[in-house]
Amino acid sequence: MSERVATYLAGEKDAILERLLTLIRFPSVSTDPAFAEGMKGAREFLLDRLRAIGMQDVRLLEAPTGQPAVYGAWTGAGPDKPTIMVYGHYDVQPADPYELWTTPPFEPTIRDGRIYARGASDVKGSTTIAIETVAGFLAIEGGCPVNIKFFLEGEEEVGSPSLIDIIAAHRDLLAADAMISADGGGAAGKVPVLNIGCRGITALQFSLRTASKDAHSGKVGGAMRNALHEMARLVTTLHDEQGRVAVADFESGVAPLSNAVRAESASLPMDESAWYESFGAAPFGDPAYTVRERTTLRPTVEVNGMWGGYTGQGGKTVTPAEAHAKLTMRLVPGQEPAAAQAAVRAHLEAHAGPGVALEFNYKPGGTRAYTLGAEHPLRAATAAVLRREKGGEPAVARLGGTVPITTIFQEELGMDSLMFGLASADEDAHAPNEFFRLSSLEEGLRLWPLLLSELGKVPAGAFRDAS
Amino acid sequence: MSERVATYLAGEKDAILERLLTLIRFPSVSTDPAFAEGMKGAREFLLDRLRAIGMQDVRLLEAPTGQPAVYGAWTGAGPDKPTIMVYGHYDVQPADPYELWTTPPFEPTIRDGRIYARGASDVKGSTTIAIETVAGFLAIEGGCPVNIKFFLEGEEEVGSPSLIDIIAAHRDLLAADAMISADGGGAAGKVPVLNIGCRGITALQFSLRTASKDAHSGKVGGAMRNALHEMARLVTTLHDEQGRVAVADFESGVAPLSNAVRAESASLPMDESAWYESFGAAPFGDPAYTVRERTTLRPTVEVNGMWGGYTGQGGKTVTPAEAHAKLTMRLVPGQEPAAAQAAVRAHLEAHAGPGVALEFNYKPGGTRAYTLGAEHPLRAATAAVLRREKGGEPAVARLGGTVPITTIFQEELGMDSLMFGLASADEDAHAPNEFFRLSSLEEGLRLWPLLLSELGKVPAGAFRDAS
Missing domain, CATH: 3.30.70.360 (Alpha-Beta Plaits)
Structure with missing residues (x-):
């Protein structure tokens, strides 16, 4: 079933790319009130798209003083199937200094197989993958393997100030068994990575x-x-x-880093010299830790x-x-x-x-920092997808950045989450000339259908026991 | 003769103030190319004024890449009388941060006997006093006690980058026995101060x-x-x-500060606590030196x-x-x-x-820092004026700021100088809400006629021997 969906999505790739570029063109900078129109445009685009693909109860969840979130649900899989919250965000970082961009930040430009634009990598690209995956299931299978609730935030880049209020006002609406985040994660690229936490x-x-x-x-x-x-x-x-x-x-x-945690961190190999070289920077930081530890566990x-x-x-x-x-x-x-x-x-x-x-x-x-427990079914499902698609045991990694939603949903709604974004670490998120790889877009449209299918095999109760 | 001129100028004070306000209204910020129009306006105003009062050879001395100086001479006193260069500058510091100004920096506003505006204190006020003094002599005496050459610079606030070139191109035109600067000095106020150098x-x-x-x-x-x-x-x-x-x-x-230099510095009393209080700041700096030493000799x-x-x-x-x-x-x-x-x-x-x-x-x-020699006739003449007008022995002080012209004219033209400006230290030059006292304007219009008369008593040769 997921293969059919992936095949369908591959055939739709030009239309999907066009929709992604449209979404990117809205300058949705949440940190600066001057971009209110861009925020509104991105929101309306997403509302329209969720309605068009067949989501139900599509609406804005208003924040009293901040940016509303975009919500939409599909519950046709029934109560025995898990309900999965799919998280993304439509706001982006400020684009300045503008003069350092090769092409304007809100005019997406494709060069060398990459989409250059603010928000392409963080995180409109992966958000689009998630939406289009659900669209694919609904279009050619008439339903999804799991129940779906989209929650697309508008304040991720400013630290999610309204999130608590939005959750408090919509606690029942937002109930789900687990959350998959399109933000964060290391699903793209050759080395399979299971991203189990963030700072x-x-x-x-x-x-x-x-x-x-x-x-x-x-x-x-x-x-x-x-x-x-x-x-x-x-x-x-x-x-x-x-x-x-x-x-x-x-x-x-x-706590001091345990040997187990350090070994887990080392499971994802890293060429430290190449890493520094990619930034044009010299080695730096606490010599008692590896670069990966410095950037994720310290x-x-x-x-x-x-x-x-x-x-x-x-x-x-x-x-x-x-x-x-x-x-x-x-x-x-x-x-x-x-x-x-x-x-x-x-x-x-x-x-x-x-x-x-x-x-x-x-x-x-x-x-707070977030960690997904070692025994959580999200881990097993995701590992299975990565094993199958990439052909090896996934490395276990943490994100050095922050996805506030993971912590907040755990604390407020008792819901664990896993980051399964397709962005890569070298894509200059938060910097000039941010880009997203077209190959990651294509890969995401294969991986996400697999993941939803895999999660559909887990009884809803298993999530509740693990959380 | 100087009394008649001073009386005449006192009667003209409304017209003089009006001309000063006109000069101030030109936003002549030399550091920022966006203010080129303001620079041009100030220059043209001064050219017109020098011509109107009867100066000869009035013209711009062009700088190859910078701001030209305004020049004008009157040589009717004859070769036995000294030729005095009168220095001022028409450029001002940038006015930002604008939001900290009570009234707009280039709309001079009179409150409590003060003219609030950028450039009022530094140094359009004192430059106007110098010009109007010469105007007074020419208007009612038909001549000055000394020969006069005005040199009004346009790059003082950016460190006078073109000055050397202007001097090189006009060495004969600029020849004079000594220079009186309207910038710097402490002629205003109750305590008579002889300002003999700068950092x-x-x-x-x-x-x-x-x-x-x-x-x-x-x-x-x-x-x-x-x-x-x-x-x-x-x-x-x-x-x-x-x-x-x-x-x-x-x-x-x-060299370590000599006892003589430290005693000279101490001749001008200073209430250090009040000084810090006026800035809303706590005491600071090398405890081995007085505040006056820290700010002028260190x-x-x-x-x-x-x-x-x-x-x-x-x-x-x-x-x-x-x-x-x-x-x-x-x-x-x-x-x-x-x-x-x-x-x-x-x-x-x-x-x-x-x-x-x-x-x-x-x-x-x-x-370089500048120091006027102890035996120079400029010192004696100025001391005599201050003694007569203020009724006490003037203190000897140095300026903590820099008047590049004093050093450059000494090095390039062998001409010593004395600062005789009417600005006071508390007038927030280079800061928001700069102001110039109306009382200083009036005082300057009494002191400058006296000074020119006093200098007229010195044979031209005495300057040449001292330099």
Whole structure:
């Protein structure tokens, strides 16, 4: 049955690609209110598509102050079959700096078998694969092997601030046995990868002030604290010279990596030199860990943006009175987001020193790291698909990024999840010239039908026992 | 004679103020090409005014690639009288951040006896005083006590890059016995101050790169150098915790402050607490020196602007690959600008560490610090004016900022200079809400006629012997 669907989808590939490109053309940047029209366009496109393929109860789940999610269900498989939530998101990262893009970020361009555009890899490509897979089953089989609930979020790139509210308002509607995420995962490419977790995240922004106003550096230079010097000194205290986080209590609750976890992490081979080379960067980080461990099993504190003083054309002889920084912290199992955030805040306050005032701007808390249990049927089903399609035992890996939904659905709805996206690590998500491989689109349209079939073999009760 | 002129100018004060406001309304920001029209407007206003008051040979001295200077001469005093170059500048600092201005920077607004506008204090106010003083002499005395050459520069706020070329092209035209600068000095206010020098300056900008492109902080965080962390670490190495410059060889050539120099510096009393309070800042700097010494007799390295990563609305989970900084160094007697600049560059290169590439952007060299010799007749004449008008022995002070022209005219034309501007230190030059006091405008229109009369008593030869 899944073979017929895969064959059908392969025949539809031009039409599917065209729909993906249409979706990409909406500049759905959730972080910036200037892109409200692009958000709306992407939402309406998805509502129309879900209705067209035969989903029921298609609608927006409104967020009181944020971006609504797109929802649609198909429950024709009946109560004995599992109900699978399919997760994707229609929002994308900001595209700036625009001048570094070879072609405009919201005009998808196909070059060398790749779709270059903001959101192509993260995550409109994989979201399209999921929708088109269900479309294929409904079109030629008249039904799916499992019950399906699409949940396509609009705030993934801003940390899902409305998600809790949306869930609270639609707890019954969203009930399901498990969730498959089109975001995250390593289903694409030659090495089969089972992606069983991700890092969490918390964020904060702060401003630093050394005087009530900027001053002429000729008049005050040498006797006045410079906010940029103080910002530099403060940021420097966050890490040691090898990049290890130097914030007290930041790692509270984190257990040392067990041999089993380290072995699991090593199951996915990595050419560290080639990895660094691909970024044009030199090796860096805590030498006690492999690069994969550093990027998936170790927490971080990162300054994502820092600015102050005169940054325009030419020069300005100013002693700046204020400076600003945006930080995110990646979290690992055991860390509580609110506690990690508080630890960083306390560190900054403790190290700011005399004559330096800090003002914080943050949403308390964040998203815990997520791990899918070793015995969960999602693991077995996915491993079977990968084994069959790729011909080898899948490696077990974790995502270094964050898919807040995995944690939130587990905590709020008791639902486990597995990331089964087709994006690859080298596709410059969140950077200029993001792309998605046409080969990944085709591969996804083979793998997803297999996965839904495999999940259809698991009795609904098995999920409930495992969660 | 000077009393008659001062009385005449006092009667003209409404018309003079109107002309000053007109000059201020031209947004003559030399650092940013977007303000070319404002520069042109200010130039044309000054050309018209110099012609109207009876100056001869009024014209632009063109800079090959930069902003021309405005020139005009009056040589009716004859060869036995000294020829005095009067210096001012028509360019101003950028006005951003605009949102911190109470009223728009280029719409001068009078509140509480102050003119609020960009350029009011630095230095259109004092430049207007100089022009109107000569206008007064020519209008009611039919001549000046000295020969006058106006030199009104258009690149003071960008470090006078074309000045050497302009001088080279007009060496004879610019010959004079001494120069009085409307920029710098402390002629305004209750305490008479003789301003006999200024710090020099040199500048550089650099970019720091840790990878060939920005990356997703979820994917690389923990194993990739973050350009902002590296920028912070590098900037922090420039100073110790008390703000002392920690750059090897930066102070090459600087002699320890002699007791005489320190006593001279102390001749101008300073309430250090009140000074810090006026900036809303806490005390800071090398405790071995007074605040006045720190800001006039000690060199600095200052970051005037620093930026990198995502600085827009909301957040972006990026590990930035590049960061940028603009620096200026204030120099004291004995420092060679090129050597000080090279020392900072060498320091940055030495401390950048592995995996960090720097790219510098700078104009080699800069401006030396300037000191007017103790026996120069400019000192005696100015002291006499201040003694007479203010009723006490003037304090001797140095400017912490830089008036490149003083050094350049000394080096290129063998001409000494004295700063006799009416701006006060608290007028927020280079910062939002810059202002100039109406009382300083009135005072300047009394002091400048006195000064020109006093200089008229000195035989031209006395200047030549002293220089």
